[in-house]
Amino acid sequence: MRMLDTSGLLNAGFALPAGINDTLTRLWFRGPATTAEGQHTDWVYIGIFWFCTAWFVLLMGLMFYWVIRYRRRPGTIAPASPNHSTKLEIVWTVVPTLCLVPMFIVGFQGYMHKMVAPGDAIELSVSAYKWNWDLEYPNGSQSRESTTIGSRPVPIFYMPADRPIKLRMNSRDVMHAFWVPDFRIKADIMPNRYTSVWFNTSLPADAATLGEAHGLNESSPMWGVPYSDHWVFCAEYCGNEHSEMAAVIRVVPEDKWNQWLGTIGTAGLSPIDLGKFIYQRKCASCHTIDGSKGTGPTWLNKWGYESKYTDGSTAIMDENSARESILVPAKKIVEGYSNQMTSFQGQIKDNELEAIFAYMKSLSDRGGN
Amino acid sequence: MAHDTHHHEGSYLTPKGGPMTVIWDWATTVDHKKIGVMYLFAILFMFFLGGISAIFVRLELWEPTRIVEGVVQGQLFAQEGATSISAGNDIYNRIFTLHGAIMVFMVLVPSVPASLGNFFLPLLIGAKDVAFPRLNLLSWYIYVLGSLFAVTAIILGGVDTGWTFYTPYSTTTDLEYWRVAIMVLGAFILGFSSILTGLNFVVTVHKLRAPGMGWFDMPLFVWNIYAASILQVLATPVIGITLLLLVLERVLRIGIFDPALGGDPVLYQHFFWFYSHPVVYVMILPGMAIISEVITTHARKSMFGYRAMAYSGLGIAGVSFIVWGHHMFTSMSEAASVVFSALTFLVAIPTAVKVFNWTVTLYKGSIAVTTPMLYALIFLFLFAIGGLTGLPLGTLATDVHLHDSYFVVAHFHYVMMGGTLMALMAGLHHWWPKMFGKLYNEPVAKFAAIVVFLGFNLTFFTQFFIGVQGMPRRYASYPDAFTTLHQWSTIGSLMLLVGFLIHLFVFVHSLVAGRKAPQNPWGSLTLEWATDSPPPEHNFHHEPLVTHGPYDYESVVPPGMDPADYPIPGASPSATVVRSPAKPD
Numbered sequence: 011m012r013m014l015d016t017s018g019l020l021n022a023g024f025a026l027p028a029g030i031n032d033t034l035t036r037l038w039f040r041g042p043a044t045t046a047e048g049q050h051t052d053w054v055y056i057g058i059f060w061f062c063t064a065w066f067v068l069l070m071g072l073m074f075y076w077v078i079r080y081r082r083r084p085g086t087i088a089p090a091s092p093n094h095s096t097k098l099e100i101v102w103t104v105v106p107t108l109c110l111v112p113m114f115i116v117g118f119q120g121y122m123h124k125m126v127a128p129g130d131a132i133e134l135s136v137s138a139y140k141w142n143w144d145l146e147y148p149n150g151s152q153s154r155e156s157t158t159i160g161s162r163p164v165p166i167f168y169m170p171a172d173r174p175i176k177l178r179m180n181s182r183d184v185m186h187a188f189w190v191p192d193f194r195i196k197a198d199i200m201p202n203r204y205t206s207v208w209f210n211t212s213l214p215a216d217a218a219t220l221g222e223a224h225g226l227n228e229s230s231p232m233w234g235v236p237y238s239d240h241w242v243f244c245a246e247y248c249g250n251e252h253s254e255m256a257a258v259i260r261v262v263p264e265d266k267w268n269q270w271l272g273t274i275g276t277a278g279l280s281p282i283d284l285g286k287f288i289y290q291r292k293c294a295s296c297h298t299i300d301g302s303k304g305t306g307p308t309w310l311n312k313w314g315y316e317s318k319y320t321d322g323s324t325a326i327m328d329e330n331s332a333r334e335s336i337l338v339p340a341k342k343i344v345e346g347y348s349n350q351m352t353s354f355q356g357q358i359k360d361n362e363l364e365a366i367f368a369y370m371k372s373l374s375d376r377g378g379n
Numbered sequence: 380m381a382h383d384t385h386h387h388e389g390s391y392l393t394p395k396g397g398p399m400t401v402i403w404d405w406a407t408t409v410d411h412k413k414i415g416v417m418y419l420f421a422i423l424f425m426f427f428l429g430g431i432s433a434i435f436v437r438l439e440l441w442e443p444t445r446i447v448e449g450v451v452q453g454q455l456f457a458q459e460g461a462t463s464i465s466a467g468n469d470i471y472n473r474i475f476t477l478h479g480a481i482m483v484f485m486v487l488v489p490s491v492p493a494s495l496g497n498f499f500l501p502l503l504i505g506a507k508d509v510a511f512p513r514l515n516l517l518s519w520y521i522y523v524l525g526s527l528f529a530v531t532a533i534i535l536g537g538v539d540t541g542w543t544f545y546t547p548y549s550t551t552t553d554l555e556y557w558r559v560a561i562m563v564l565g566a567f568i569l570g571f572s573s574i575l576t577g578l579n580f581v582v583t584v585h586k587l588r589a590p591g592m593g594w595f596d597m598p599l600f601v602w603n604i605y606a607a608s609i610l611q612v613l614a615t616p617v618i619g620i621t622l623l624l625l626v627l628e629r630v631l632r633i634g635i636f637d638p639a640l641g642g643d644p645v646l647y648q649h650f651f652w653f654y655s656h657p658v659v660y661v662m663i664l665p666g667m668a669i670i671s672e673v674i675t676t677h678a679r680k681s682m683f684g685y686r687a688m689a690y691s692g693l694g695i696a697g698v699s700f701i702v703w704g705h706h707m708f709t710s711m712s713e714a715a716s717v718v719f720s721a722l723t724f725l726v727a728i729p730t731a732v733k734v735f736n737w738t739v740t741l742y743k744g745s746i747a748v749t750t751p752m753l754y755a756l757i758f759l760f761l762f763a764i765g766g767l768t769g770l771p772l773g774t775l776a777t778d779v780h781l782h783d784s785y786f787v788v789a790h791f792h793y794v795m796m797g798g799t800l801m802a803l804m805a806g807l808h809h810w811w812p813k814m815f816g817k818l819y820n821e822p823v824a825k826f827a828a829i830v831v832f833l834g835f836n837l838t839f840f841t842q843f844f845i846g847v848q849g850m851p852r853r854y855a856s857y858p859d860a861f862t863t864l865h866q867w868s869t870i871g872s873l874m875l876l877v878g879f880l881i882h883l884f885v886f887v888h889s890l891v892a893g894r895k896a897p898q899n900p901w902g903s904l905t906l907e908w909a910t911d912s913p914p915p916e917h918n919f920h921h922e923p924l925v926t927h928g929p930y931d932y933e934s935v936v937p938p939g940m941d942p943a944d945y946p947i948p949g950a951s952p953s954a955t956v957v958r959s960p961a962k963p964d
Binding site for chain 2: 037038039040048050051054055058059061062065066069070072073076077080081082083085086087088089090091093094095098099102103106107110113114116117118119120121122123124125159160161162183184185187189191192194195196197198200201202205241243244245246247248249250251252253254296298302303304305348
């Protein structure tokens with residue numbers, strides 16, 4: 011694939027000391043992009059910034075100067091001066107037009123770099139829903155780890171460094187968008203078609219290593235591995251917890267990533283642990299397990315207790331009503347809540363349902379055993 | 380003669396009887412001036428509502444949300460002791476939707492055309508009224524009806540879709556209530572008000588110009604309102620149909636936009652922006668209209684490049700129909716994005732030409748920095764930033780990063796608020812003496828303008844950085860990294876509030892205790908200044924005959940002014956208004 015050496019372009023393009031553009035990039039972006047395509051975007055942005063600054067200073071300079079120079083003096087009127095100049099007007103129509111052509115072209119180039127993934131990219135699938143995303147690794151398993159941005163829990167997507175990765179994305183409900191500010195990439199995620207983003211990022215030479223602070227112990231395959239984190243945000247408004255719909259892309263060396271992939275299958279888990287895993291990935295954004303009220307009812311002491319529904323009916327939470335709530339959530343709404351939940355019909359396997367039941371039972375004092 | 384002002388006939392404001400008679404008289408008036416004034420106050424009230432909701436948005440964003448020991452902190456709208464952030468988010472989402480919907484549909488779209496346009500378009504072309512005065516009254520009541528629908532939706536609990544009503548969210552949220560449908564119907568009804576007003580203005584400009592006023596003798600205010608009116612007539616039906624389809628889908632579950640029913644959500648975006656992009660120019664062209672009048676009057680200078688200004692208004696209107704796709708660079712096909720990016724750059728050209736013309740008009744002028752002029756200069760400053768920050772959004776590589784971020788929020792506030800609303804403030808201060816016959820306190824108004832200017836930049840310039848650094852729009856909570864910039868932004872919004880409250884005080888004070896305004900306080904040459912302040916019911920005592928261009932400051936003494944103050948070699952007093960033989964006194 012083509013690599014863009016933008017650091018040279020950035021400074022050669024404007025014949026300015028390297029320091030100024032680096033400082034500007036830090037000021038605007040907090041730091042350079044971590045992909046080559048992203049750095050091209052930075053270069054385009056800083057270029058446009060200089061263009062805009064030049065025009066703005068020129069226009070405002072003239073405006074302020076003339077307002078002061080030609081301020082009104084009592085008893086005098088403005089001297090006659092031309093109110094039209096074909097030459098001048100042609101110049102200031104043609105010159106900006108010519109300036110915009112290269113702007114369009116570099117924008118187009120950068121866009122194509124971002125849109126067209128190299129043929130050897132590793133393809134992963136992302137499924138978005140209100141208000142979380144599932145990332146499926148090549149072996150069909152999903153990551154079960156989470157971290158925090160600020161104080162909100164978000165899933166971690168482990169990615170190998172120095173390999174092009176393409177995410178093929180689809181939504182289960184409304185429009186979402188996948189934005190990785192560090193890579194300067196974004197694409198809407200739609201319910202009726204696939205969209206994609208791709209990136210290829212490296213680890214910085216001084217990358218920190220994973221350890222105890224990340225909830226790992228020494229037996230973990232990720233222990234001591236250098237990493238770098240990148241925020242992912244949902245950028246298309248999708249309802250209540252739109253601002254909580256985020257993730258962290260954690261880049262690690264490819265060999266470590268491959269090694270780790272082998273350990274994350276859910277095959278060996280007990281039903282309760284599998285249920286807990288599914289809960290954390292799919293349910294935790296709305297249902298708490300500490301008794302507090304979320305978008306949906308808490309799971310603490312839910313199993314075996316009676317639920318009242320908005321249609322006036324009641325039911326004990328058992329396998330049948332839990333199954334219905336997960337697969338056809340709109341059918342009955344628990345009193346005090348609104349119809350927010352997405353159907354998991356076709357998204358969840360029978361053994362996973364069993365696992366969720368087991369986990370819910372473990373959270374209830376009427377769960378048996 | 381130039382000014383036979385002291386006439387037996389009262390002004391349009393003179394009460395015709397007791398309070399009930401006055402109320403009935405205003406409620407059934409077909410006088411474009413009264414309708415304009417009613418629009419003005421309705422729009423200012425809506426601006427107040429939209430502004431208050433903006434303040435709540437900013438207060439919510441004062442702190443990022445934190446959950447400490449199971450308790451939500453830093454979220455204004457979460458209840459005391461809340462452990463769930465969803466309750467607070469729910470209120471925040473309704474408030475920013477309220478802000479956007481009110482500001483776009485009830486403030487910005489009708490702002491200048493319906494208020495100042497209604498009042499001054501006929502005056503500026505020397506007409507007695509608009510072409511269809513009763514239709515004009517109907518537009519006003521349609522506006523009221525549409526606003527009532529929207530207010531009803533808010534009172535019933537509000538809508539959380541964002542003002543863009545993107546599907547399938549808008550057709551699947553809140554299904555047990557009718558609020559979204561009511562809100563959307565409100566916007567649909569408001570559209571008719573727009574269409575009828577636009578139609579009225581187009582016909583008025585074509586048919587009712589005073590004798591002697593050719594197309595290129597029209598003030599640029601008229602040209603730009605005319606261009607905006609054409610857009611209103613042509614583009615608004617599209618949103619009407621779209622919103623109707625949306626309601627049909629919600630209520631009857633017919634699949635048009637919702638993929639679960641076999642529809643396509645991106646189709647909705649195309650429909651929506653096919654209207655909503657031209658409507659950006661429905662909002663800004665009338666603002667540009669005002670700026671042209673204010674700059675020429677207060678610089679006492681002929682408009683530089685008059686014809687280019689007239690054509691660029693029409694050019695902007697034309698190009699605005701083929702750039703809607705730039706709102707969808709992250710949801711369209713690559714090929715379509717490339718085409719729309721190229722087309723988008725086209726719209727920059729006529730806009731730039733306008734800015735150059737305004738600036739060069741100042742050259743060798745006789746410039747008085749009055750409140751309206753100060754606002755016109757503020758407009759140039761803010762609109763330049765708004766326009767230039769459109770460039771990285773039209774450029775594909777950068778837009779992919781900036782799309783739906785705070786950069787976009789800052790950009791369109793610089794254009795819409797820094798452009799249209801600052802122009803409205805300029806126009807309001809420019810024409811206030813003519814509308815109400817009262818002067819206002821200039822030093823205090825100028826002070827307020829400076830507070831608004833500083834507050835505006837503090838509020839929105841910070842948001843460019845927040846956006847570039849990675850903050851998406853419509854977020855109730857955010858990572859700690861953005862806290863400082865958000866707090867500056869919130870402080871700026873409070874300064875804006877203070878600035879506008881001072882303006883409110885200045886206006887109220889003027890109405891209650893303002894000195895009587897002379898016929899032509901600024902020495903302007905356009906026709907509205909050739910009649911009384913406030914104008915008589917039929918605008919002019921005699922049908923005006925136009926004998927000079929609207930900006931011939933170098934050769935004509937403005938109406939109502941002392942020729943001694945205008946040492947123009949060989950000039951005669953303005954002959955703008957002459958006795959028409961056909962209409963004896």
